Amino acid sequence: MNITVLLRMVPDVVEELEIAPDGRRLDDEMLRMILSESDDHALEQALLLKECLGGSVTAIAPEASEVNDALYTAVAKGADRAMKLTGLAAGGSTTVLARAFARVLSGGAGVVPADLILTGVQAHDDLDGLLAPLVAHHLGLPHVSIVTRVQVAADRKTAIVAREYPGGVHGEFEVPLPAVLGIQAAEKPPRYVPVAKVRAAMKSARIEELDQAAWEVPPAQIEVLRMDKPEVSSHAEMIEGTPDAMALRVCEILDARGLL
Amino acid sequence: MGTAADVAGAAAPGIAIETLVRLPENKDILSCIQCGTCAATCPYGESMKYPPRRIIAMLRAGLIDQVLASDSLLLCVGCYACMAKCPRGIRLTEVLLPAVKEQVFVHLAETPAELQKALENTLRYGNPMGEPSRKRAAWVKTAGVPIRILAADPRPTDVLWIVECQNSYHPRGQDISRATARLFHALEIDFAILGNEEKCAGECARLLGEAGLFETLMDYNIALFQKYRFNRIVTSGAHAYDAFRHLYPAMGFDRPVDHTTPFLARSLDRLRPRLTRKLNYRVTYHDACCLGRHNGFYEEPRRLLGAIPGVKLVEMVHNRVNSVCCGGGGGGMWLDTYFKSRGVERLSERRVKEALATGADVLAVSCPYEVSRFEDALKVLGGDSRMVVKDVVELLDEAMETGQ
Amino acid sequence: MAIWIVAEQWRGKISPITYELLVLGRELADALGVPLEAVLAGSGVEDPGATLGKADSVLYFDHPLLAEPVPELQAKAIAMLAKIRHPQVIAVPLSNVSLGLGSLLGAELGSPVVNFCKDVRVREGRLEACCVLYGGKIEATVAPQGEPVVLGICPNARGADESHVRPTRRVERFSFPLEPSPVRFQRYVEPEAGDVDLTQQDVLVAVGRGIQQKENLKLAEGLAEVLGGAVCGSRPVVDQGWLPLSRQIGKSGVTVKPKLYIAAGISGAPEHTEGMRNAELIVAINTDSRAPIFDIAHYGIVGDVLDVLPALADEIRARRE
Numbered sequence: 001m002n003i004t005v006l007l008r009m010v011p012d013v014v015e016e017l018e019i020a021p022d023g024r025r026l027d028d029e030m031l032r033m034i035l036s037e038s039d040d041h042a043l044e045q046a047l048l049l050k051e052c053l054g055g056s057v058t059a060i061a062p063e064a065s066e067v068n069d070a071l072y073t074a075v076a077k078g079a080d081r082a083m084k085l086t087g088l089a090a091g092g093s094t095t096v097l098a099r100a101f102a103r104v105l106s107g108g109a110g111v112v113p114a115d116l117i118l119t120g121v122q123a124h125d126d127l128d129g130l131l132a133p134l135v136a137h138h139l140g141l142p143h144v145s146i147v148t149r150v151q152v153a154a155d156r157k158t159a160i161v162a163r164e165y166p167g168g169v170h171g172e173f174e175v176p177l178p179a180v181l182g183i184q185a186a187e188k189p190p191r192y193v194p195v196a197k198v199r200a201a202m203k204s205a206r207i208e209e210l211d212q213a214a215w216e217v218p219p220a221q222i223e224v225l226r227m228d229k230p231e232v233s234s235h236a237e238m239i240e241g242t243p244d245a246m247a248l249r250v251c252e253i254l255d256a257r258g259l260l
Numbered sequence: 261m262g263t264a265a266d267v268a269g270a271a272a273p274g275i276a277i278e279t280l281v282r283l284p285e286n287k288d289i290l291s292c293i294q295c296g297t298c299a300a301t302c303p304y305g306e307s308m309k310y311p312p313r314r315i316i317a318m319l320r321a322g323l324i325d326q327v328l329a330s331d332s333l334l335l336c337v338g339c340y341a342c343m344a345k346c347p348r349g350i351r352l353t354e355v356l357l358p359a360v361k362e363q364v365f366v367h368l369a370e371t372p373a374e375l376q377k378a379l380e381n382t383l384r385y386g387n388p389m390g391e392p393s394r395k396r397a398a399w400v401k402t403a404g405v406p407i408r409i410l411a412a413d414p415r416p417t418d419v420l421w422i423v424e425c426q427n428s429y430h431p432r433g434q435d436i437s438r439a440t441a442r443l444f445h446a447l448e449i450d451f452a453i454l455g456n457e458e459k460c461a462g463e464c465a466r467l468l469g470e471a472g473l474f475e476t477l478m479d480y481n482i483a484l485f486q487k488y489r490f491n492r493i494v495t496s497g498a499h500a501y502d503a504f505r506h507l508y509p510a511m512g513f514d515r516p517v518d519h520t521t522p523f524l525a526r527s528l529d530r531l532r533p534r535l536t537r538k539l540n541y542r543v544t545y546h547d548a549c550c551l552g553r554h555n556g557f558y559e560e561p562r563r564l565l566g567a568i569p570g571v572k573l574v575e576m577v578h579n580r581v582n583s584v585c586c587g588g589g590g591g592g593m594w595l596d597t598y599f600k601s602r603g604v605e606r607l608s609e610r611r612v613k614e615a616l617a618t619g620a621d622v623l624a625v626s627c628p629y630e631v632s633r634f635e636d637a638l639k640v641l642g643g644d645s646r647m648v649v650k651d652v653v654e655l656l657d658e659a660m661e662t663g664q
Numbered sequence: 665m666a667i668w669i670v671a672e673q674w675r676g677k678i679s680p681i682t683y684e685l686l687v688l689g690r691e692l693a694d695a696l697g698v699p700l701e702a703v704l705a706g707s708g709v710e711d712p713g714a715t716l717g718k719a720d721s722v723l724y725f726d727h728p729l730l731a732e733p734v735p736e737l738q739a740k741a742i743a744m745l746a747k748i749r750h751p752q753v754i755a756v757p758l759s760n761v762s763l764g765l766g767s768l769l770g771a772e773l774g775s776p777v778v779n780f781c782k783d784v785r786v787r788e789g790r791l792e793a794c795c796v797l798y799g800g801k802i803e804a805t806v807a808p809q810g811e812p813v814v815l816g817i818c819p820n821a822r823g824a825d826e827s828h829v830r831p832t833r834r835v836e837r838f839s840f841p842l843e844p845s846p847v848r849f850q851r852y853v854e855p856e857a858g859d860v861d862l863t864q865q866d867v868l869v870a871v872g873r874g875i876q877q878k879e880n881l882k883l884a885e886g887l888a889e890v891l892g893g894a895v896c897g898s899r900p901v902v903d904q905g906w907l908p909l910s911r912q913i914g915k916s917g918v919t920v921k922p923k924l925y926i927a928a929g930i931s932g933a934p935e936h937t938e939g940m941r942n943a944e945l946i947v948a949i950n951t952d953s954r955a956p957i958f959d960i961a962h963y964g965i966v967g968d969v970l971d972v973l974p975a976l977a978d979e980i981r982a983r984r985e
Contacts, residue, residue, distance in 0.1 A: 010798070014385065015392045017801050026802070030394065034384075095770075095777070121763070124799045127806070129767040129777040133735065137771040142846040143736070145764045160850070164916045165674070166760050168855030168909040171733065174848045182764070184916075185903065192371040194362070195383060196472030221776030225792065225805045236948060236964030243975035246965050250947060251979050253963060257945060259867070259891070259924050260980060373904070597877045639971075 001055030001156060002112050003046040006101055006119035006131060007074065009033035009064035013124075023226045028065075035070045038120025044186035045150060046118050047078045053152055056080040058112055060104065060210075062088050062097055068207060069198075075205040076197040082205060083111070087213030093128045093220060100212050101131070102138030111210075114178055115156065121145050121182035128222050132182030144173050145182030152177070277324055280359050288350045292316040298342035298352060303584055304335040307604050312342050312352045315360055328363045334372070334598060336361065337607065338467030338590025340553040344581055353467070353554075354506075361469030378594035379465060383473055386459030386480075387425040388594065396423075397455035399434035405445040409455035416489035418450035422504070424497030425460050426628035432635065433628055439657035440496060440520055446534050446660055447527050451494070457484060461500035463507075468591030478503070482513050492516040494523045496653075498550035498627035499589065505555075519551060521626045521652055525560035528567055535659040538570035543655070544620035545573065546611065546634070547583035548627035561626050561652050568659045576614045584611045588629030608637040616643050623649045667693040668723075668751040668812075670742060671704040671716055674733065674761045675852075678715050680919075681757040683824035685817055686718040688784060689755055693720075695786035698752065705741045707731035717832035723749070725838045732849040733761065737842060739768035744840050746773055746812055753791065755784075755815045760916060766816040776808045779816040800934050800956060819915075819938045855909040860894045862911065866923045867893025870913055870940070871901055874929015874950060874969050878906045883973040884928060890980045891924070898936045914939035928969040932957025949973070 011017060011026060012034040018027040046057045058081040059074040061067050071082040085100055104111055117139075122130050136143030148170070149162035157177055162170045164184055175181075239246050254260050281289045292313065299311035309332035310318070318327050327333075336357055343352040350356065365371070381390035400407045408417065421444070427433035444451050459480055466474035485493075492515055495501050505517040524531060543565055551557040558580045565571055578584050585592075587607030592599070599606060612634055615623045623634055631649050638644040650658075669685040671678055686702065693700035702719035704712050708731065712724035725741040746754065746769075756766040758780070770777035782803070783794040793815060795804045808815075862868065869888040875881060884895045897907040899914060913920060914936040925943035930936060932948070932955050940946070941960050948961035949972050958964040965972055 013798050013801050014390060015394060017798060019802070125797055126779050127795055127797060127804065129770055129779060130764055133764040133767045134771055137768060143764070144847055145735075146760060162853070164760055165852070166916065167918055168912055168916070170853040172850040172853060174850055176846045179847075188370075189373065189903075192376040192379065194365050194472055195379075195470060195476055196362070197366075199472050199476070221808060221810045222778060223807045223809065225807055227797075227802050227804045230796075230800065230803050232959045234959065236946075236958045236961040238958075238964045238966065240966075243967060243971040244979070246967065246972060247975035247979035250963070250965075250976055251983060253945075253947075254891075254924065254980075255983075257923075259945070260983065600877065600879065 001049065001053040001116065001152065002058070002114050003049055003055065003116045003118060004058045004060060004105065004111070004114035005039070005043050005046045005074070005079070006117065006135065007039045007043065007059055007061040007070060008036045008097070008120070008123050008131070009061065009067050009070060010036045010123050010125050019227050019229070024224050025227060031065070033065045033067070036120050036123040038122065038183055038185075040120075040190045041186040042118040042120050042183040043074055043077065043079070044188065044190040045183050046116075047191070048187055049116070049150060049152065050078065053156070055115075056112065058083065058114070060085065060101065060111075062092060062100070071207050072201045072205060073193060073198050076193045076201040077191060081112075081208065083208045083210055085212050086209050087211045089217060093222070094123075094126045094131055095128050095134060096217050098129070098131055098134035099138060100215070101135050103212075103215065104210055105135070106139060116152075116159070116177060117141070117180045118183055119180070121147070121184045130182065132180050136180035139180070141178055141180050142175050143180040143182070144175055146184045147181045148185050149187055150181065277319065277359055277363060280355070281319065286351070286355055288348060289316065289356055290320065291348050292350060293348060295347060297345045297347065301341045301345045303337070303339065303341065303607050303610070304604060307602065308332055308335050312346075312350070312356060315356065327360060328367050331364065331368060333357070333361050333364050334591070334595060335602070335604065336590055337585050337587050337592035338464070339549040339585035341549075341585070344553040358467055358469055358471065362471050363469075365469045372595055372598040374597050375591060375594045379470055379473060382460050382462065382465060383476065386477075387429060388460065389425065389429050391429045393456045396428045396458055397453065399428060399437050400453075400455070403438040403441045405441050407441050408452040410452050410488045411455055411457055413452070414488055417452040418491050419444075419452075420485070420488065420490035420493050421451045421453050422461070422493055422495035422497060422500055423453055423458060424495060424500050424628055426632070427496045428458070430632060432631045436496065436628070436631065436651045436653055439651070439653045442657050442660070443524065443531070443653055447530055452490070454484065461497060461503040463499035463503040464589055464591060464593065466503070467499075467589060474503075478508065478511060482508065482511055485513060490515070492518065494518045494520055496520050496628060498548045502550050502554060519557070519626075521551060521564065522557050522560040524653070524656065525563050528563060531656070532567050534661065535568050535656065536661045537659045539568055539655065539659055540570040541622045541655075542572050542574055542618075542620040543622045543624050544576055544615050544618045545579075545624045545652075546576070546586070546615070546630060547580055548625065548630065549583070549585050549589055551626060552583055553581055561624070564652055564656060565624060568655060571655070574618045574620050576618055578614060584614065586611060586627070586630045586633045588633050593629055593633075606637065608633040609641060612637040612641055612643065616641070616647060621647060622655070623647055624652050624655060625649060626652045666699045666701045666749065666751045667696065667753045667755070668701050668703050668746075669719070669755045670757065670762070670765065671702045672757045672759060672762050673704060673706050673709070679757065679759065679761060680824065681759050681819055682716070683718070683828040684820065684822045685755050685757055686716070686828055687822040687824050688817065690718060692753060692784060692786060692791075696752070701751070703742055703745060703754075705730050705738045711831075713832040713835040715829045715831065717830035718828050719832065721834035721836060722832060723836050723838065725840075727839055727842050729842050729844055734845045734847050734849065735762065735764045735768055736845050736847070738765055739772055740842060741840070742769060743772035745838060751812050753815060754812050755817050758816045758818050766814050770814045773812060773814070775812050775814050776810045777814040777816065778806060778808050780818060781815050782818045782821050784815055784817070784821075796934070818934075820941065860911075862894060862896050862913065862918050862920050865894045865920070867891045868896050868913075868920060868922045868924070868943075869893055869926045869928060870896045870898065870930055871907075871928050871969070872898040872930030872936075873900045875901065875906075876929075876970070878904070880970060881906060883970065883977075887926070887973050887977040890977050890984070893922070893924070896920075898930050927957050927961065928973055930957055931955045932960065
């Protein structure tokens with residue numbers, strides 16, 4: 001079973017995000033990039049499927065700060081190949097990326113044809129669209145998003161996937177393979193990989209580069225006028241003191257509202 | 261001294277132990293007489309399926325794989341109790357256990373979630389809490405004394421003070437840092453800190469078996485140390501002390517390293533006249549594992565405490581070399597959920613019971629993990645109205661006329 | 665020329681977010697001086713105009729294949745209509761049910777898609793959308809170019825209530841051939857029946873990661889008990905297995921409007937607050953003073969839930985005596 005995972009680096013919100021002087025993009029001085037959380041789950045799901053069914057996992061990501069760490073970590077966790085898309089415009093949009101991935105996945109460029117393409121259901125900078133449905137659309141492949149479970153049939157020709165709906169309800173879908181799945185959560189949390197293994201991967205693995213510079217990118221249809229930190233229009237009235245003093249105050253509030 | 265990772269390099273996991281024990285400096289390991297003192301001394305000895313004695317027996321029997329497949333070694337908190345008592349002087353906590361645990365990690369079916377998060381955070385953010393590096397020196401603003409940060413002012417300094425993670429980010433740790441800064445200032449020590457550039461020393465991760473994480477941090481720290489000019493390191497981190505003092509020299513870093521407690525003890529003559537406020541406390545001192553058993557600093561903290569007017573020292577039933585670990589070292593700080601699920605008592609609770617039995621008002625500590633762990637335990641045991649936990653430097657600061 | 669909103673229908677019911685889109689769509693349509701049309705793609709819907717009367721008319725695409733919740737088919741159907749009717753804007757809900765629809769529509773029509781819109785306005789004759797990025801840490805104001813523009817609208821972009829639900833007779837029906845999708849819907853799987861219907865509780869004590877471990881749930885249970893309420897949780901707590909799925913509040917869980925919602929150790933990520941922000945009284949407890957939950961709570965406590973929850977329960981018990 002050949003599984004390809006599409007990974008993306010997104011701004012790490014643990015470090016406070018600042019806006020660049022031109023007011024239209026993030027300031028990259030203190031900016032750190034981290035693997036998008038649901039992409040990490042997509043990778044984990046791919047590895048779980050490989051453990052079950054055999055085959056190979058290929059991880060592909062667009063060039064970005066700290067992407068090499070993410071790709072070597074993927075290899076250390078069990079991915080067989082790591083590839084990087086270079087030559088894409090910085091701060092690339094999801095629609096542009098989807099076309100680039102679709103190009104690379106539709107044969108040639110030494111990419112193994114995939115039976116299953118997994119990626120995170122969405123990234124928090126998907127301003128102009130979601131990757132999974134767009135890649136599926138360009139490749140003419142079926143797609144299901146918000147997936148939390150993947151069961152590949154014995155003949156490897158179809159999979160039953162569970163997709164999330166509101167209220168804790170799941171929908172089950174049968175998808176013929178190859179297909180694109182937008183993963184919400186892997187069946188197990190993303191595994192830990194000892195740093196020594198990642199360091200070993202850095203020495204022994206090679207990240208193959210797929211240059212996209214030759215491809216023309218259509219002009220952007222969305223203009224970012226400005227970026228702001230959200231104005232907090234309201235804020236809680238803060239209660240202070242020792243836990244007992246605060247408990248007293250909260251009880252007064254609840255009492256006043258007849259909630260006690 | 262080699263770490264398992266040094267030896268293994270890119271070698272397949274699982275053979276590193278056998279190779280490791282054959283290194284000349286480790287040949288003692290196989291000289292074990294199977295007396296079992298290690299297991300008897302281990303605070304979790306009753307629950308530990310593979311204490312050092314059994315590990316060595318399994319090694320000799322060619323059955324080390326069984327040990328590696330067990331998760332029981334996650335109970336080892338790296339407290340040096342076994343190593344301190346081993347009649348053969350085998351370097352258990354320093355060498356054998358981290359090497360075994362490194363392989364256990366590789367074989368673990370599932371890493372406990374809290375531990376995984378702590379390790380990933382340490383790698384990514386340089387601290388196990390996952391706090392941004394930009395906030396590492398935030399405590400400096402309220403210290404009340406000037407503190408030089410090398411990135412902003414790279415002039416040479418005598419002392420490079422490595423503050424450590426807990427003491428940078430945790431509210432109680434920050435209390436300790438501020439007290440330390442005031443003490444350094446009172447002693448007119450020429451010191452500076454790394455501020456936001458400072459990262460974890462990774463020694464707890466190493467004891468846990470994450471040699472790769474330790475090495476990554478060591479690479480970073482050594483490069484960072486080369487950026488600035490200083491004569492010595494003084495650190496508030498007991499585990500960090502071990503890393504800088506015992507492991508960094510092999511990588512070419514060989515400047516003097518001290519922990520704040522013995523460092524202050526050496527300046528006691530100059531400090532004593534400043535300790536003018538009388539504190540009428542009965543104080544019991546908890547010997548930290550790294551400082552005590554591993555490095556022999558038993559009397560220094562006691563001398564400091566004894567110099568505070570009004571302080572009466574009482575000893576717990578297990579003191580000095582027999583001290584009971586707070587349970588935080590060797591990864592224990594992030595394995596409380598795991599320990600609970602294994603049904604073992606938290607070591608911090610066991611220790612606080614001993615402290616309460618002395619009738620002391622104050623439990624004095626000198627390792628960053630201990631304050632929050634013992635305060636939690638006091639709450640759980642309902643003893644928090646009878647006793648408080650304070651770091652030795654906090655007590656010194658309190659006794660200073662210009663202290664808090 | 666028209667503003668379109670895509671009505672979301674799931675398991676036979678029009679989703680509440682549809683009415684929020686109608687309120688927003690009405691504003692945009694009035695600002696641009698064009699009609700507002702609600703588009704519904706479904707199968708065998710007897711009265712498509714039953715509740716969508718806030719729109720000037722309803723365009724209903726009927727096809728048996730649209731009984732199945734497959735976004736590709738919906739996108740194809742709506743795209744067909746768009747190619748005939750040329751709307752300026754197509755607003756789609758960002759919900760678990762409709763996720764992906766916006767992107768597919770954009771791809772079908774070669775249109776720009778603006779995702780994560782929390783607000784859309786007309787400024788100087790052109791559309792401006794305010795989009796939520798990086799989990800709510802940054803807002804981007806963007807101007808899309810092209811026609812139609814597909815807008816993905818976040819929940820709670822506008823308030824909507826029963827007053828926005830009314831019938832209309834102006835329904836146009838369409839049906840064109842649709843190729844079946846290779847994705848075959850099989851069935852729904854309900855969550856394990858919980859003993860408690862969270863939507864019927866007056867008081868909810870919700871726990872998040874701040875509860876730290878499963879044993880600490882009893883602190884929340886203790887408080888819920890003295891308040892006569894129930895315990896629920898955010899996604900991380902359910903993912904860990906500390907609470908069953910039926911107790912999850914938020915995007916993939918339940919939306920509630922209790923009289924009292926105590927958010928204990930919950931940071932306030934949009935996926936959670938979406939499910940509880942309209943509670944009458946929200947009291948939040950978190951160790952991080954900058955946790956987003958404090959932006960929507962009425963009262964906030966910066967503290968450790970492990971201290972505050974028992975203190976609160978004790979105080980309430982004491983008062984009862």
